[in-house]
Amino acid sequence: MTGDRSYFDWNATAPLRPQARAVMLASLDAPGNASSIHSEGRSARQGIEGARGKVAALVGAEPKNVIFTSGATEANMLALTPALAVGGRKEPRDRLFVSAVEHPSVLSGGRFAPGRIEVLPVDGNGLLDLHALRSALVRCEYLLVSVMLANNETGVIQPIAEIATIVHEAGGLLHVDAVQGAGRIDCDMKALGADLLSLSSHKLGGPQGAGALVLREGLHIAQPLIAGGGQERGNRAGTENVAAIAGFGAACAAAAAARLTDAVRMAALRDRLEAGIKESTPQAVIFGANAPRLPNTTLVAVPGLKAETAIIAFDLNGVALSSGSACSSGKVQASHVLKAMSVEPELARAALRISLGWETTERDIESLLNAWNKVVSSLLKKQTQSGMAA
Numbered sequence: 358m359t360g361d362r363s364y365f366d367w368n369a370t371a372p373l374r375p376q377a378r379a380v381m382l383a384s385l386d387a388p389g390n391a392s393s394i395h396s397e398g399r400s401a402r403q404g405i406e407g408a409r410g411k412v413a414a415l416v417g418a419e420p421k422n423v424i425f426t427s428g429a430t431e432a433n434m435l436a437l438t439p440a441l442a443v444g445g446r447k448e449p450r451d452r453l454f455v456s457a458v459e460h461p462s463v464l465s466g467g468r469f470a471p472g473r474i475e476v477l478p479v480d481g482n483g484l485l486d487l488h489a490l491r492s493a494l495v496r497c498e499y500l501l502v503s504v505m506l507a508n509n510e511t512g513v514i515q516p517i518a519e520i521a522t523i524v525h526e527a528g529g530l531l532h533v534d535a536v537q538g539a540g541r542i543d544c545d546m547k548a549l550g551a552d553l554l555s556l557s558s559h560k561l562g563g564p565q566g567a568g569a570l571v572l573r574e575g576l577h578i579a580q581p582l583i584a585g586g587g588q589e590r591g592n593r594a595g596t597e598n599v600a601a602i603a604g605f606g607a608a609c610a611a612a613a614a615a616r617l618t619d620a621v622r623m624a625a626l627r628d629r630l631e632a633g634i635k636e637s638t639p640q641a642v643i644f645g646a647n648a649p650r651l652p653n654t655t656l657v658a659v660p661g662l663k664a665e666t667a668i669i670a671f672d673l674n675g676v677a678l679s680s681g682s683a684c685s686s687g688k689v690q691a692s693h694v695l696k697a698m699s700v701e702p703e704l705a706r707a708a709l710r711i712s713l714g715w716e717t718t719e720r721d722i723e724s725l726l727n728a729w730n731k732v733v734s735s736l737l738k739k740q741t742q743s744g745m746a747a
């Protein structure tokens with residue numbers, strides 16, 4: 358809670374952690390290009406390498422296998438390429454398979470030609486259809502599969518270790534967009550069986566505009582997305598954003614240290630919130646409720662409610678939340694995630710995403726539930742009246 362506002366949009370961006378802010382301020386005050394060999398340059402280099410170790414530790418990887426990028430969108434674009442090399446041997450991937458609930462940066466297929474991308478279905482809870490995965494993979498030899506660890510709209514967690522076994526048995530590689538899961542649930546690359554894994558700094562309490570692609574040992578990107586000065590071992594050219602990278606590293610360390618206690622606390626608050634919503638609005642539908650979910654995310658719809666109107670009303674009541682729908686050029690479209698889960702478009706357009714974080718308090722939950730009682734009943738009443746008048 359900040360002032361009289363309650364922030365429930367942590368899946369969009371988490372507030373900056375104090376640990377990240379502190380190292381960023383120090384870094385902003387220090388001159389130096391990390392590629393220079395004088396003391397100032399070496400100090401910037403130290404900041405980057407320190408952060409690389411912290412990012413690697415969060416996902417149980419080797420620091421040298423972490424490639425810093427401008428965020429997870431770029432990390433996903435970098436990962437999704439036919440030009441992946443295993444053990445120095447170039448093996449062009451001729452097909453990409455993605456789940457239907459991926460973030461748009463994965464659904465776009467990165468550097469694969471449109472005809473080489475196949476979208477795999479999910480069930481009503483948003484979980485990948487493993488039968489569809491198995492039968493799709495027998496059809497080709499060199500393949501890359503991309504499945505997210507946890508969904509940004511529903512919080513539904515995919516069975517990544519099981520998916521990895523299927524992909525590896527078929528001789529494929531697995532990319533995992535771990536943006537929403539990292540720092541909230543266990544994200545060890547080896548335990549997950551991920552070959553490539555994307556992270557975003559601003560979902561973990563680091564600054565916006567930083568992220569990473571992490572590779573498993575022995576895997577190389579044969580063609581960088583951005584070529585030039587050879588930074589990041591030739592994987593991503595351009596002078597590094599030292600302050601942002603340092604902040605990202607500090608956020609990863611802080612997230613790792615607090616993860617277990619935060620998860621227990623957030624899950625209790627989330628359960629209380631969902632119970633309160635159900636009590637006051639029994640017809641509310643919570644998406645993915647029968648699947649494993651992140652401890653911090655609730656995607657809920659009240660039949661007949663318009664999400665965009667509700668979001669404005671909540672905002673006026675001091676509560677920031679978001680819709681489960683993709684909003685581009687001011688037009689709210691039904692979410693592709695809910696569509697893939699076979700949710701009726703009308704209900705999908707009512708979806709509200711409530712996401713919590715490490716600073717969420719019981720008072721925030723009370724404020725949200727108070728606002729909920731006020732906003733939802735008055736909007737439903739208004740919409741019924743205008744429906745009768747029409």
Ligand code: PMP
Nearest residue numbers: 428429430460509534536557568
């Ligand atoms: N993947 C997922 C699952 C996300 O939620 C997001 C952010 N909305 C991204 C990728 C993109 O991350 P970034 O903002 O760092 O580009």
